[in-house]
Amino acid sequence: MRLEIYLPFRIFADETGVSRIVAETREGSFGLLPRRRDCVAALVPGILTYESEAGGEVFVAVDEGVLVKIGNHVHVAVRRASCGTDLGGLRDAVLRDYLTLDELEQGARAAALALESGFVGRFARFHAD
Template identity: 55%
Template sequence: MHLKVLLPFQIFADKPDVARIVAQTPHGSFGLLPNRLDCVTALSPGILSYAMANGEEFYLAVDEGLLVKIGAEVLVSVRNAIGGTDLGHLHETIQKDFLTLDAQEQSVRSVMSKLESNFIQRFAAFHHVQ
């Protein structure tokens, strides 16, 4: 298989001759072998591992995103990725950086929602007075 890991502004990894891929989805682990049918799945923040045809294994800490398999091409599109060989370190990175960022984004979205709601209420009151 040919694996490409895409970030918003760059190609993070471009690996030909990948023998297998294991990724985390909202419903659990998801494995890909070369003869698997084409598919699309959402990815959860977690570890994406892949093994090369020569047996070498690699690990990526990835943020949420999508995985698309079409024929021998596998595209992974995520917001953030970090490569490494120490699974403990990658797990800590996910806990510290990716999941904290999601909590911050939820907080910002909550504040924006309140601001938008307040604006709409004031606009409606202003329109009603006119």
Template identity: 55%
Template sequence: MPDTMTLNILLPQRVYATITGVERIVAENGEGAFGLLPHRLDCVAALRPGILAYVTADGEHWLAIDEGTLVKTGLNVRVAARAVQAGADLPSLHAAIANQYLAIDENERAARGAMRKLEAGFVHALGEHHA
């Protein structure tokens, strides 16, 4: 039997799943999709919202994940993500990504932009006060 990997999926508040017997994994980062096999070199990747696919002896499985980090060390792969959603079919998972995770990112970008403006205004006002 060929070597297989163990996939640990971690959420901020709990361990979502530990899957053994993983033959290969496909994930998405800013450059596109990439694959992992058991004897690939160790790596770290920043993941974007997308589909995480993995294959075990009983077939292919898919998860919609929010942005996170993937770390491969030896035969262990850890994925830490803000949110994960399992689904029976790819169209529903793609819809979940578009409706939930990408919308959250847009809201967070807007909030961060507003915070930058507030911080810049505060620094500017503080500079005027001390001048």
């Protein structure tokens, strides 16, 4: 398989000869082999593992994103990613950097929720009249 991992402003990885991929979703981990049916999956922050002929087993800490498998191509688009050989260190990075929202992001999400709530309320009142 060919695995491409995209970040918002660059290609993080482009690997060929990938024999298996393991990714994490809200429902748990799942694996991809070359003959698996095409699929789409929403990824949660966690460890994406893949094995290639050239590099052996590789661990990538990924933020939330999406995985799309079409034929022998697997496309992964995530907000952030980091690669390493220390699985414990990568897991710590996921917990520290990807699962903890910073104050600015928490404020932006709260503001968006307030705007959405206000819009829905006004929309409902408008259509009730």
